[in-house]
Amino acid sequence: MSSEIIKLPRVTKIELIRLRRRLALTRRLHRILRDRMTLLVQEFYIALRKSLELRQKLNALLTEVYPQYYRTLRFYGGESLFLAASTTQPNKVMYGTRNVLGIVVPLLELEEISKPSVILPLEVADIQLKKEEIIKILIELGEYEKTLYLIGREVSRLRRRVQMIEKILIPRLLNTIRYLTMKFDEMEREEKVRSIKIKAILSAKGTI
Structure with missing residues (x-):
């Protein structure tokens, strides 16, 4: 906590009032x-929980797909899997934004998943279906990961500002107000003592 005071151009009661308002x-x-x-x-x-759920779901799906993929690779060869990966057109993702307490975060939605350009064997078609699910999860996960980054950055910025106000600005204002209050109290006491002395002198002169 800061023990410094704010430097003022002039020490007046108006400045003290301003400091109290500030x-x-x-x-x-x-x-x-x-x-x-x-x-x-x-x-x-909230975003972190959703992101962790999606990561677990993605890991479970990949754990299921990998053995199936290698079995299919041994049985049908790489060409069938290549055909499964080839599509008639790119996947379409809609991009938008939403506002979270003043922070603009992305909003992603898979509009359309392109289908394979050829008829596939049953096992390869099953991998293709899982691939579609993986794409959906990855897009949703990307949305939440970016949201986490943006919110985390804002929280970090706010924390710095809150700590600066809490540990530096408010203590300095309090110290300055306390210092000015003591100074004005002291000046007031001195003024009272001076007034008493003057009255005593005038009273003494009046009796002479």
């Missing part, structure tokens, strides 16, 4: 940023 505004900003960061962290964990 402190109230800074505390309000700190609360808003902290609340936003809390909500973003919640969104981050």
Whole structure:
């Protein structure tokens, strides 16, 4: 926590009032940023859970496909698998965006999966179906991974701002307000003492 005070061009009571207003505004900003960061962290964990679910689903599917792929490769050869991979046209993915608490994140949707350009044997066709499912998962996973990156970056930025306000700006404002308050209290006491002395002197002169 900072123990410094803010340097002021002039020490006046107006400056003290301004500092108190600034402190109230800074505390309000700190609360808003902290609340936003809390909500973003919640969104981050929602996206993280979804991403982990998709990764598990993808790993399970790949674990299932690999043995089937190598069996088919031994039985039909590489040409059949190459034909399974060849399509009449590219896959179409729709791209959009959505707003998550002020952060623009991607929205991806597989519009159409191109079918193989030839009729395939049953085993190869089954691999093709799993391939389609893998593509869908990869696109959805890509959407959530990018969302995680963007939200994580914003959370990191907000955390730095919140800590700066909490550990530097607010303590400096408090220290400066405390310093000015003590200074004005001291000046007021000195003024009272001076007034008492002047009154005493005037009173003494009046009795002479």
